[in-house]
Each structure stands twice: as structure tokens, then as C-alpha cells.
Amino acid sequence: MAWGIYINCIIMTARILSAKPCVEEVKLELKKRCESLKARGCHPAMSVVLVGDNPASLSYIRNKKKLCEEIGAKFTLHQLLPGISPDDFLKVVQGLNNDPGTHGIIIQLPVTDHLAVLDLPQLVIPSKDIDGFHGENTRKLFEGSTDMKLLLPCTPKGVVNLLKYYGYPVEGKNIVIVGRSLIVGKPLSLLLTNLNATVTLTHSKTKDLKHFTRNADIVVAAIGKAHFLDKTFFDSAKKTVVIDVGMNSQNGKLVGDVHTQDVSEVVSAVSPVPGGVGPMTVLSLIENLITAAEKQIKG
Ligand SMILES: NC(=O)c1ccc[n+]([C@@H]2O[C@H](COP(=O)([O-])OP(=O)(O)OC[C@H]3O[C@@H](n4cnc5c(N)ncnc54)[C@H](OP(=O)(O)O)[C@@H]3O)[C@@H](O)[C@H]2O)c1
Structure with missing residues (x-):
């Protein structure tokens, strides 16, 4: 009887799967890969294209920038006006696609509704598509x-x-x-x-x-x-x-x-x-950036 009461009172407490130790471990490895790329004349660089100033997007972008900087990669934010035309938006993305100094490109979602006419996942070339959304990658x-x-x-x-x-x-x-x-x-x-x-x-x-x-x-x-x-x-x-x-x-x-x-x-x-x-997602993004840069310098 006493045992029955005792067992009924046991409350399981789940293990908490925090990203922190994993992020710290992988960050060291990414830092080394970034240094090795720099020694070969390639400074891994991420570009984020943002339309407008959505606060949630800006907060996600800050996390990406922070991790880029921590491993020694370059980070550039291209913040565009909410009213930018689809043609001008395309020009910005195509410019980055053609820029040998940019190794990974992200189109930060959501973009303003009028840009929905564009096939957004297919705009970044597969080799720089560090979000992994392009059809060739999926x-x-x-x-x-x-x-x-x-x-x-x-x-x-x-x-x-x-x-x-x-x-x-x-x-x-x-x-x-x-x-x-x-x-x-x-x-x-x-x-x-x-x-x-x-x-x-x-x-x-x-x-x-x-x-x-x-x-x-x-x-x-x-x-x-x-x-x-x-x-x-x-x-x-x-x-x-x-x-x-x-x-x-x-x-x-x-x-x-x-x-x-x-x-x-x-x-x-x-x-x-x-x-x-959340942090595991940002880590994957930076991992994709380094992988993309490694593949790009191999040609
Ligand atoms: N941690 C990260 O890095 C990260 C990354 C991406 C997203 N997120 C978060 O993850 C969540 C989901 O994002 P998402 O972009 O995948 O969402 P989404 O595009 O809005 O899709 C939501 C999915 O949930 C399903 N759903 C909605 N209500 C449901 C219910 N009552 N029962 C069962 N399924 C239901 C929907 O079913 P139907 O298809 O039938 O509508 C849909 O498939 C959001 O909170 C988002 O902020 C986090």
C-alpha cells in the first residue's frame, strides 16, 4: 500500500535538450574551417536580403550576424524598402548571385505581398542557397x-x-x-x-x-x-x-x-x-555557409 502511494507520487522530470553545448562544440569546428578557408584566400561571406523592418526578422538576423562574427565569417545585411519593385528586388539578388565575394545568400521571409509574384525559393543560385530551399537542393x-x-x-x-x-x-x-x-x-x-x-x-x-x-x-x-x-x-x-x-x-x-x-x-x-x-537552425545555416564556401573555392 505504502509503495503504491509512493509510486503514484513519482513525477517524471524530462531531460532538457538544450542546444547550447552542441552549438559550442560545432562552433569551434566551424571556426577552424573558416580559418582554413581564409588561409586559402577565401573569406566566407553571408548576405541577408531583408524587405522592410519586421522586428521578428531583425531579431533572427541579429542571431545570424552574431554567429557569423563569432566564427570569423563576414556578414552583410541588404535592407530594402518595403515598396521595392519585383524587378529591382531581382536585380539585388542577381547581383549577389554573381558576386564572387558572397558565398551564401538568404532572402529573409516574410517579404512584402507584392513580391509574391517571384518564385522566391528559386532566386538564389543552388551553390549559394544556404537556406536549402532551391529545388536543386531539396x-x-x-x-x-x-x-x-x-x-x-x-x-x-x-x-x-x-x-x-x-x-x-x-x-x-x-x-x-x-x-x-x-x-x-x-x-x-x-x-x-x-x-x-x-x-x-x-x-x-x-x-x-x-x-x-x-x-x-x-x-x-x-x-x-x-x-x-x-x-x-x-x-x-x-x-x-x-x-x-x-x-x-x-x-x-x-x-x-x-x-x-x-x-x-x-x-x-x-x-x-x-x-x-532555434539556435540549432542558425547553426545549420552557418554550417551551410562554410560548406558552400568550401565547394565554391574548389570550383
Ligand atoms: N525554431 C526555428 O528555427 C523555426 C523555424 C521555422 C519555423 N519555426 C516555428 O515553427 C512553427 C511552425 O512553423 P511553420 O512555418 O512550419 O508553420 P506553418 O507553415 O504555419 O504550418 C503549420 C503546420 O501546422 C499544422 N497545424 C496547424 N494547426 C494544427 C493542429 N491543430 N493540429 C495539427 N496540425 C496543425 C498545419 O496544418 P495544415 O497544413 O493542414 O494547415 C501546417 O501544416 C512556428 O511557430 C514557427 O515560428 C521555428
Whole structure:
């Protein structure tokens, strides 16, 4: 009886999968690769094209600039007026595509609506597409590649690297992704499938979402709804690992799609927001920049 009461009182506390130690480790390696490029006469340089002054975009850009500077790469922001014409916008991107001193280009999203006439993911040439959005880069995922040195989409790459860093293999695991966006859910489902996981890609029309999440070994949340996944989405017997991609503003605070504190009682590990997938995404971007520069000097 006494034991029964005791066991009922045990509250699981999940391991917190902070990006920090992984970022610190990989940063040192990237710094070395950057120095080696500089010694060969190539100073890796990232250019970000921003339309307008969206505060969230400016905050993401600051993180990219900081990490570039920390590893010794160059960073330039091209801030354009919100009313820029599609033709003038194209000229800026094409100028950077043709500039041998620029190795990686990012078009910071969102751009103003009138630029939607442009096929944005295809504007940056594949060799400088460090976001990994160009069809030529994503095609490699469809073809089954598992080469993490390709210019892969940064958030999916960050999710996989975070799991790897903390020693969670994906091969043979049942992984449920919540959210099927072009930048997160879909490319992540391909990358994990290529890495031999069994992937279920769920979305807003999925019936009985909890049935899937409660049976998963790993759940990745990429929905865009603050604290959407609480402990009722998990079965404590499954010891699920949860990766929270969400970045939502709630009462002036950045929160994820997962209610971390609540789920900590029933899952075995969870990535925090802030400090989880966000920094891993920026790290992937800088890794892509160095890879792009290395490939460009080889010709
Ligand atoms: N940490 C990072 O570096 C990083 C990077 C990118 C995005 N994010 C964050 O990740 C979140 C998702 O971003 P995104 O661009 O992938 O989002 P998105 O394009 O808005 O897509 C959201 C996805 O969630 C699905 N969804 C919405 N409500 C749902 C529900 N009730 N049940 C199940 N699925 C539901 C949608 O389903 P339908 O397709 O059926 O509409 C859609 O597939 C956002 O918070 C974003 O800020 C973070």
C-alpha cells in the first residue's frame, strides 16, 4: 500500500535538450574551417536580403550576424524598402548571385505581398542557397540522400543534429511530425525517412492526433500554436522524446508549441524554447555557409 502511494507520487522530470553545448562544440569546428578557408584566400561571406523592418526578422538576423562574427565569417545585411519593385528586388539578388565575394545568400521571409509574384525559393543560385530551399537542393532529399553536408533546409537539419548530439538514434523509430510546412515538416519527413525512421506526417486535418503522438518514440512539433501539445498528448510508458520547433509570442514571451513544464511529467526528454531548435537552425545555416564556401573555392 505504502509503495503504491509512493509510486503514484513519482513525477517524471524530462531531460532538457538544450542546444547550447552542441552549438559550442560545432562552433569551434566551424571556426577552424573558416580559418582554413581564409588561409586559402577565401573569406566566407553571408548576405541577408531583408524587405522592410519586421522586428521578428531583425531579431533572427541579429542571431545570424552574431554567429557569423563569432566564427570569423563576414556578414552583410541588404535592407530594402518595403515598396521595392519585383524587378529591382531581382536585380539585388542577381547581383549577389554573381558576386564572387558572397558565398551564401538568404532572402529573409516574410517579404512584402507584392513580391509574391517571384518564385522566391528559386532566386538564389543552388551553390549559394544556404537556406536549402532551391529545388536543386531539396531534390536530393527526394532522391534519398542522407549526406548532412549538403545544403539541406536548416530547421530539419537542426532537429536531426540535436537528436544526434543527445544520442537518440532515429533508425527504426516511430517519429510523428506535427505540421507539414514546406520549410519544416515536409523536408524533415524526407530527411528522417532517408535516415530509416518510420515517419508519420500529421497536420490540421489529421483525425485523432493524440492517437499518433501517444504511440510515437519521437514527436516533433512544428505547428505555430503556443503550448498546443500538453501532457494529454503523451503516454508516459512510451518515454517519448519531444522536439519543439514552435516559436510563438505569448504575453510578450517566446514560447514553443509544447507546454514544456506540463509534458516534462510524462516524456523522457524535451527541447526547450527558447534555446532548442532555434539556435540549432542558425547553426545549420552557418554550417551551410562554410560548406558552400568550401565547394565554391574548389570550383
Ligand atoms: N525554431 C526555428 O528555427 C523555426 C523555424 C521555422 C519555423 N519555426 C516555428 O515553427 C512553427 C511552425 O512553423 P511553420 O512555418 O512550419 O508553420 P506553418 O507553415 O504555419 O504550418 C503549420 C503546420 O501546422 C499544422 N497545424 C496547424 N494547426 C494544427 C493542429 N491543430 N493540429 C495539427 N496540425 C496543425 C498545419 O496544418 P495544415 O497544413 O493542414 O494547415 C501546417 O501544416 C512556428 O511557430 C514557427 O515560428 C521555428
